[in-house]
Amino acid sequence: MISLAGSQIFCEGLTARAIQSSGDPTKLLSGFSNSAENQSRMSALQSLLTFDTGVSLIQAASTTTTNSLADSKALADALAAKPAMATVFPNSGLANQLKQVAQIISVRSQLGLQRQIFFVSIGGFDTHSDQLNAHNSLFTQLSQAMNAFYQATVEMGAASQVTAFTLSDFSRTYAPDSTNGTDHAWGGHHLIMGGAVKGGDFYGAFPTLALGGPDDATNQGRWIPTTSLDQYAATLANWFGVPTADLPTIFPNLANFTTPVLNFVG
Secondary structure, three states: OOOOOOHHHOOOOOOOOOOOOOOOOOOOOOOOOOOOOOOHHHHHHHHHHHHOOHHHHHHHHHHHHEEEHHHHHHHHHHHHHHOOOOOOOOOOHHHHHHHHHHHHHHHHHOOOOOOOOOOOOOOOOOOHHHHHHHHHHHHHHHHHHHHHHHHHHHHHHOOOOOOEEEEOOOOOOOOOOOOOOOOOOOOOOOOOEOOOOOOOOOOOOOOOOOOOOOOOOOOOOOEEEOOOOHHHHHHHHHHHOHHHHHHHHHHHHHHOOOOOOOOOOO
């Protein structure tokens, strides 16, 4: 599990060790170049990390730093031997994160990675005002970044092995507020993209777009979802390799739905 957007709960597990990356994945620690002085400094740091202090917190911090140095060097070495990608990514926060993901995928065989999850993030959708202008910028960034990422997976011959999907804390109300924005809401739409995706279609039932209508929970256009997070996640987990028989253990609410696994990827 690798996060390109800082520390995230999504990446935490009981047995899995999450890795965080920011900036250029080929760049090692600042101040530790290949000069003799900086190499001596690196040797001193690595020596300090091996000390047995007897303090659990310090030992855990030293282990984390040691792992980070090893991960960083392994990635930098693998990328240094790999030709640059031909796919051009736009210069935006999300696109730069996805470019790093594509670079790591391109050296998956050198790193021994068989199944990997990446986390990227784009903010700004909490649009309590001026929503149309905000969306004009945000959706442009999203579209261009996802398109470049998909083209990169095609370039690598890995499109059918990579599935990108969106997640969000909340949707927005159908009814606007007094400042041309919207409030927090419930059901919304998500995007799934990849060579294994049965694309070009909507999955689930489209809501009746009427305030106070049959799908409105609060008379402000907070749509009641017709597809659960459990179904969405179980479908992706099943594609990722989780056996169907194990899905109810991971998603205990899955039994409440007549169609536990959807048909948008195969």
